[in-house]
Amino acid sequence: MATIDGVEVRPIVKVERASLHSHIRGLGLTPSLEPTPVADGMAGQVQARKGAGVIVKMIKEGKISGRAILINGPVGSGKTAIATGIAKELGADAPFVAINAAEIFSKEISYTEALIQAFRQAIAIRIKETSDVLCGEVVSIEVDRPVSGQGPKLGKLTLRTADMESIYEMGGKLIEKMIKMEVQSGDVLHIDRTQCSVIRVGRTKGTTAMFDAMGSDVKLVNLPEGELQKKIEQTHTVSLHEIDVINSRAKGYEAIFTGDTGEISHEVRAAINKKVTEWRDEGRAQIVSGVLFIDEAHLLTMRCFSFLNRLIEGDISPLLIIATNAKGVRQIRESEHRSPMGIPRDFLDRSLVIKTRNYSFEEFRQILLIRAQEEDISITYSMSRVLSELAYRMGLRYALQLLAISDIIRKRDPEAKELAKPHIQEATALFSDVARAQLKSIQKRIQFAQIRQQADLLMLKERARLRLLTLQGEQHRSLRALAIKEAEQAAENITASYEKQKAQLNERKNEISQRMTDLGVRCKLDAARCGHTGTTEPQNIIF
Numbered sequence: 001m002a003t004i005d006g007v008e009v010r011p012i013v014k015v016e017r018a019s020l021h022s023h024i025r026g027l028g029l030t031p032s033l034e035p036t037p038v039a040d041g042m043a044g045q046v047q048a049r050k051g052a053g054v055i056v057k058m059i060k061e062g063k064i065s066g067r068a069i070l071i072n073g074p075v076g077s078g079k080t081a082i083a084t085g086i087a088k089e090l091g092a093d094a095p096f097v098a099i100n101a102a103e104i105f106s107k108e109i110s111y112t113e114a115l116i117q118a119f120r121q122a123i124a125i126r127i128k129e130t131s132d133v134l135c136g137e138v139v140s141i142e143v144d145r146p147v148s149g150q151g152p153k154l155g156k157l158t159l160r161t162a163d164m165e166s167i168y169e170m171g172g173k174l175i176e177k178m179i180k181m182e183v184q185s186g187d188v189l190h191i192d193r194t195q196c197s198v199i200r201v202g203r204t205k206g207t208t209a210m211f212d213a214m215g216s217d218v219k220l221v222n223l224p225e226g227e228l229q230k231k232i233e234q235t236h237t238v239s240l241h242e243i244d245v246i247n248s249r250a251k252g253y254e255a256i257f258t259g260d261t262g263e264i265s266h267e268v269r270a271a272i273n274k275k276v277t278e279w280r281d282e283g284r285a286q287i288v289s290g291v292l293f294i295d296e297a298h299l300l301t302m303r304c305f306s307f308l309n310r311l312i313e314g315d316i317s318p319l320l321i322i323a324t325n326a327k328g329v330r331q332i333r334e335s336e337h338r339s340p341m342g343i344p345r346d347f348l349d350r351s352l353v354i355k356t357r358n359y360s361f362e363e364f365r366q367i368l369l370i371r372a373q374e375e376d377i378s379i380t381y382s383m384s385r386v387l388s389e390l391a392y393r394m395g396l397r398y399a400l401q402l403l404a405i406s407d408i409i410r411k412r413d414p415e416a417k418e419l420a421k422p423h424i425q426e427a428t429a430l431f432s433d434v435a436r437a438q439l440k441s442i443q444k445r446i447q448f449a450q451i452r453q454q455a456d457l458l459m460l461k462e463r464a465r466l467r468l469l470t471l472q473g474e475q476h477r478s479l480r481a482l483a484i485k486e487a488e489q490a491a492e493n494i495t496a497s498y499e500k501q502k503a504q505l506n507e508r509k510n511e512i513s514q515r516m517t518d519l520g521v522r523c524k525l526d527a528a529r530c531g532h533t534g535t536t537e538p539q540n541i542i543f
Helices: 046-060 079-090 111-121 172-181 205-210 240-248 252-258 266-282 302-312 345-349 361-374 381-394 396-411 421-430 434-469 474-530
Strands: 068-072 096-100 123-144 154-160 165-170 187-192 197-204 229-239 285-289 291-295 319-324 329-331 338-340 351-355
Touching: 046 068, 046 079, 046 351, 068 079, 079 096, 079 291, 079 319, 096 111, 111 123, 111 240, 111 291, 111 302, 123 165, 123 172, 123 240, 123 266, 154 172, 165 172, 172 197, 229 240, 240 266, 266 285, 302 319, 302 345, 338 345, 345 351, 361 381, 361 396, 361 474, 381 396, 381 421, 381 434, 381 474, 396 421, 434 474
Parallel strands: 068 319, 068 351, 096 291, 291 319
Antiparallel strands: 123 154, 123 187, 123 229, 123 285, 154 165, 187 197, 329 338
8 A cells, every 4th residue: 555654545446335226227128118128227027017107107197196006916016116107208307206104193293284394395396496606717806904904895896708808796605605715816617696606617728728727527618709797597496394394483494404304384385375376486496296105004094094195185285196005904003993004995996906916036136236336246147047046935025135145245356257046145144034043043943942842841840749759658648649640740741731732833944944945946937938948048039
């Protein structure tokens, strides 16, 4: 490692974090709403993506309102991915707010307030403002400081374009901004004097020869033309919730960063809605409806669903997408009623249901390849098959986590250029999946039950021995026989109880083992169906 004056110098490493769904760019649909097998970071779930594409088209055409989208499917079947894809299709400015149903229940605010805040976070306001901006190249800056060192600073700024040149007076705030930004001659600036904001556009190309060294991040621009003072239309995008927080208290902008929003009164929101509607009618603002995604929707109560019915039918409402992996008819929380997936029937009547299914072997492989590309991991065909088998048998999320962990293990070996099977095996040994963890837990419980059984029998034997010692002599013969009979009966009861417990644990263990074996067999059959029979990648792959 290099050193300067005895100080160790290390290269700067840029750390990038890739979130679980950062690879998704859209739904992967053609203009005719036909899904491509692998596109926009999506793979598989063809029918679900097609249905989501129809919904996106209805939203863009304004033909859907007062409805929710329900995505139902097994664990790890891409429900959140589809919701993210819908948000991407709606546009870059469309906000996407993802929460878990458990987050709604808080001791600080009521569930109704939590739902309203989540709804208004998913609604953005695109505000258009026209402001007078000075745009030109800096010729010179003169700053007059008081002799005493106290009092306001005054200054003059000379700007020019290709057609004109002018001198402007600067106040204290603008001078401080100029000093902080280290503005110098040759810089091209955009100055908004009403908001006291300064934006450095770059440096003019003709002034580069005046400086010996320039940073690589310096942008070279042409000398502006026309007048110095220009009208520029600026667009600001904020959420309705941010406007609520700012107007609900004296220093509301601080609460946006701290998260201490608290309860916001209905009067404040009503006034904001009225003002936003006026801006929209005047053409000064545009309402951008985003996506509110609530996962584990079966955890919501009857009162939450009743409140959601009212919210989705409001004048300003985002697209509500809820997801659940619940099956069959189950009881609605905090209610005596039963309904499919634990969701009230009146809410189901307002919902469009999208069904997801388990991924195939090839779909698992394509998703892993997409994630490997997103995380800049080199992976061969054989290793993609190994990880796909793990995803099929142990879950997609587990395989995705192993992908990143295995690559970290690979980087420890300087000679390893690509991911290899020993790296994956070491990662699986370090981190267990749910099924193996359950088997290990059941095995420990069986061993613990065996130890407890032996300890209880020894304790019973010792109590029986002490009791028999107190019953010596011919006059206690019948009592001794009765005590021995009671001890034998108690031993049989203890043995039967623990044997029943161990039998239940062994049955559970055998069920998990059988399920893992069945998944392994199904994985091999599905891999063969998709065309993965040899050591090389097949030409024709079936999804």
